[in-house]
Amino acid sequence: MKKIYILMLTGLLALSFASCSEDDPDGQSIFPTEPVTRDSFDQWLLKNYTWPYNVEFNYKMSDIETDMKYNLQPADSAKAAKLAIIVKYLWFDAYNEVCGTDFVKENVPRVIQLIGTPAYNSEGTIVLGTAEGGLKVTLYMVNSLTDAVLRDYSTLNEYYFHTMHHEFTHILTQKKPYNTAFDLITEAGYISGDWYQETDAYARQQGFVTAYAMSEPNEDFAEMMSVYVTSSDEEWQAIIDEAGDGATAINDKLAILRAYMLDSWNLNIDDMRAAIQHRAHELGQLDLQHLN
Secondary structure (H helix, E strand, C coil): CHHHHHHHHHHHHHHHHHHHHCCCCCCCCCCCCCCCCCCHHHHHHHHHHHHHHCCEEECCCCHHHCCCCCCCCCCCHHHHHHHHHHHHHHHHHHHHHHHCHHHHHHHCCCEEEECCCCEECCCCCEECEEEECCCEEEECCHHHCCHHHHCCHHHHHHHHHHHHHHHHHHHHHHHCCCCCHHHHHCHHHCCHHHHHHCCHHHHHHCCCCCCHHHCCHHHHHHHHHHHHHHCCHHHHHHHHHHHHHHHHHHHHHHHHHHHHHHHHHCCCHHHHHHHHHHHHHCHHHCCCCCCC
16 A cells, blocks of 8 residues: 555656646736836825835725725825825924934834725714824825815814824824823723714813813824824913813823823924924915926
8 A cells, every 4th residue: 555655646746747847937927017107196206205215105095905894985196196295294394304304214104095085984973094003094085185175274184184193193102102191181081982972172171182082092192192283372272271170181191292202202292383383384385286
């Protein structure tokens, strides 16, 4: 029996070698071999995101980069180009100005994905952005970037700027955890998935800067950062005034946020806010029609 098995094995090996020898190495590759065609926007993205920061900026939808549980539409390429200019100016360039090029290169996401429409949840809330594992940020509602919106800073802030800094804060805290004493300041106030039933005014009276901050501590921390750096002195003071007794908790959270950013990242949030506010005031002078 052993001889039979050996003979059979020998035959199989011979067949396998014969099969290998008949493979045609000059046959058609299973991988794309045609050169990639890039338009002027694609070239601009390479020059401004990929080459300096090793960031893949996607404005075309692909199944692998989108959440299939939502009914989403791709971003309009012309509006995506405008948002790409704005993201670089108010996010990458602002952090570059305050923290330096190395900080930006090391900490920005490796992928930025643009989606044309918002992602609607079953309870009626919408997703404006997500951050995944410190590697990817998705920004939604690109197709809402109309000329009227471009002239309205508060709407731009609500749709895009606030989201950029919120999601970037998630990336930073995923890399270096913040002081969990933050979680205890308003520990009894977190209401998980019911946050959308509350108003921002009510949330502030409870010690949160927005209603969404009431969902969980990690979101609270990101909301503190994004609201603070995108608010002017007058806007921030209005939040504190509206908070009433809740202002103490908000200021205590701000102190932990300020210490975390400075100690962990050498990032002064007041310098960052000044840079963002300065750039926001100059947004109307930004050339969004030409890819320079």
